[in-house]
Amino acid sequence: MEHIPSPTVDLVSLAPVLVLSVFAMMVLLVDLYVKRDKTLVIFISLVGLLMTAISAFAKFDLPVHSFNDSYVVDELSVFFIMIFTLSSALAILLSIDYNKREGIRMGEYYSLILLCTVGMILLASSTDMIMIFLGIEIVSICLYVLAGIRRSDPKSNEAALKYFLLGAFATGFLLYGMTLVYGATGTTKLGLIAELIREEQIASKPLMLMGIVLLIIGFGFKVASVPFHMWAPDVYHGAPTPVTAFMAVGPKAAAFAAFFRVFAEAMPVLSPSWESLLCIVAVLSMFIGNVGAIMQTNIKRLLAYSSVSHVGYILIAVIAKNSLGSSSLVFYMLAYAFMIFGAFGIVILIGRKENEMLEIADYSGLAYKHPLMAISMSVFLLSLGGMPPLAGFVAKFYIFSAAIKEGFVTLVVLAVLNSVISFYYYLKVIVYMYMKEPEGEFQISLAPMTVFVVVIAMVGTAGLGIFPDPILYFTQH
Amino acid sequence: MELLIFYPIGTLCVFLALGVVLNKSPIGSAMCLIGMMLGLAAVFAIQHAHFIAILQVIIYAGAIMVLFMFVIMLLNLKGDDTVWKTREGNTLLTGLGAVLVVGILYKMTEITGGGEFDSPTPIQETFGTTVKVGTTLFTDFVLPFEVASILLLAAMIGAVVLAKSKMDD
Numbered sequence: 001m002e003h004i005p006s007p008t009v010d011l012v013s014l015a016p017v018l019v020l021s022v023f024a025m026m027v028l029l030v031d032l033y034v035k036r037d038k039t040l041v042i043f044i045s046l047v048g049l050l051m052t053a054i055s056a057f058a059k060f061d062l063p064v065h066s067f068n069d070s071y072v073v074d075e076l077s078v079f080f081i082m083i084f085t086l087s088s089a090l091a092i093l094l095s096i097d098y099n100k101r102e103g104i105r106m107g108e109y110y111s112l113i114l115l116c117t118v119g120m121i122l123l124a125s126s127t128d129m130i131m132i133f134l135g136i137e138i139v140s141i142c143l144y145v146l147a148g149i150r151r152s153d154p155k156s157n158e159a160a161l162k163y164f165l166l167g168a169f170a171t172g173f174l175l176y177g178m179t180l181v182y183g184a185t186g187t188t189k190l191g192l193i194a195e196l197i198r199e200e201q202i203a204s205k206p207l208m209l210m211g212i213v214l215l216i217i218g219f220g221f222k223v224a225s226v227p228f229h230m231w232a233p234d235v236y237h238g239a240p241t242p243v244t245a246f247m248a249v250g251p252k253a254a255a256f257a258a259f260f261r262v263f264a265e266a267m268p269v270l271s272p273s274w275e276s277l278l279c280i281v282a283v284l285s286m287f288i289g290n291v292g293a294i295m296q297t298n299i300k301r302l303l304a305y306s307s308v309s310h311v312g313y314i315l316i317a318v319i320a321k322n323s324l325g326s327s328s329l330v331f332y333m334l335a336y337a338f339m340i341f342g343a344f345g346i347v348i349l350i351g352r353k354e355n356e357m358l359e360i361a362d363y364s365g366l367a368y369k370h371p372l373m374a375i376s377m378s379v380f381l382l383s384l385g386g387m388p389p390l391a392g393f394v395a396k397f398y399i400f401s402a403a404i405k406e407g408f409v410t411l412v413v414l415a416v417l418n419s420v421i422s423f424y425y426y427l428k429v430i431v432y433m434y435m436k437e438p439e440g441e442f443q444i445s446l447a448p449m450t451v452f453v454v455v456i457a458m459v460g461t462a463g464l465g466i467f468p469d470p471i472l473y474f475t476q477h
Numbered sequence: 478m479e480l481l482i483f484y485p486i487g488t489l490c491v492f493l494a495l496g497v498v499l500n501k502s503p504i505g506s507a508m509c510l511i512g513m514m515l516g517l518a519a520v521f522a523i524q525h526a527h528f529i530a531i532l533q534v535i536i537y538a539g540a541i542m543v544l545f546m547f548v549i550m551l552l553n554l555k556g557d558d559t560v561w562k563t564r565e566g567n568t569l570l571t572g573l574g575a576v577l578v579v580g581i582l583y584k585m586t587e588i589t590g591g592g593e594f595d596s597p598t599p600i601q602e603t604f605g606t607t608v609k610v611g612t613t614l615f616t617d618f619v620l621p622f623e624v625a626s627i628l629l630l631a632a633m634i635g636a637v638v639l640a641k642s643k644m645d646d
Contacts (some may be wrong), residue, residue: 006616007616007617009619021627067620068616070620071620106638108634109638111634112635115630115631115634116631118627119627119628119631122624128621130618130621131624134624135624138624138628141631141632142635144635145635148639149638160639206585
């Protein structure tokens, strides 16, 4: 009998994943014993997310590599775990009143959000392509179900089915890309791949290049970049609004973390072959996202197209591939989380039971009836557009400066041009709120938890814009 | 010797794969797919990856194809439905698609013709044997192995949530 060497297992570095998985299962079990009132379940989920955020600091002396180099705890992953727990907690808080109003009474909803967060943590901390694939699959499967959780609503069904079919197809591309890279290098570990590329020991360059192209297609779909963005508007529109906000932040941030690890950290030497391709994808995302958003009359679709354009800006951070790129990437995702949750919080507040009030025309005259809500919505939209002194401006500024440092001047000029275009449709909503007469009655019940989320988002958006230094310091060290 | 076995099987696989795409009836496509999977299993076997070959037969040619067949039969196709409905042909689109395919093929042969494909990493003799697969699964890949259980749990919860018959709790 051959002796098998026991693997290196470092459970402490895996702490956030373990804590959150246990809480996700606990939520499932507790849900069996509570009836209609889900307060306890929600409370447990939020405690679980808090514990996860704390356990992310379990390791000192970063970076720590464990499990034969397939898992890493470094500054990037710790910061991403913070973003994930924050965005999932905000999504759960947004869901409390929304789910009561829309009659979503399944406790599994919260469990799926937690499991999805587990997937995101794995995705952001993995340095092995198999782990990245598993992470992406966990995240996607949870999202397919969450998008379709309103089973009696045909729009929700459509969103789930579209997302599932296209997502499964894109996963195929991703996996194919990974196998080709494996074929070319003989390993799935990103660290080893980087080493092999540096020493020019790739078995077959054509295989590697084809693998890279397929990886870009797979990741490009997961982050909704043009030309793989067609699902975004429909899915964002059909999914329950808190899920839409959740989808636009956490999973996207996770996919970008993996994107950054695979391309900027493992394959920087091969950048001449993928840089130009990513530049095209980024520029197309910005232009088509912004031009698409101008045509929309539905606020959720508008935000969906705007998120496609934001993917374009964030891709610039991946293309820059320096340390400023990674810190500007996390800063952007954090700022984006606040802005998106704020904007969707307002969208939820304005809706009511039978009518979700999703048309932009429904916002006419909001400023006269509810000036505070109109002001907050304007702040979130202007921040998305990149207006100083809000968070969106600082985030864009850092991404652009990271790119300029690497000499991508044309790309940055195009991105700034796009920011200007984007103001057109953000301002359109503001014009409706301030300069049109109210069309119907607003029946707004200020649900306490949703208001709480909007307040947090407001503090985050303004705070990150005016005092970005503490967070920036943290991202850079 | 291995090449003598590989080329016929490889050719057969390519033709069966084409059959999956070109076949008019779903059942026919599924049958071609089974044949293709078995061919791939044979390719694994001549690479000495016996364990992977057996897994290929059990999982793909067995379990997954049974699911495929189930779905096709559950859909209960009648008459016209037994053939795939194809979209109305668009000559311009077909033409452009053909140009694209020819372009990609040309570029691929150009790159591979440069002899850059010629140095595949040799695999070890033990690659894909039961012992080797088992060892790597519990040493190098112990984390993915465990994480897969979270994936399956999520998928299971999802399936139950979407499929359970009573809507409320």
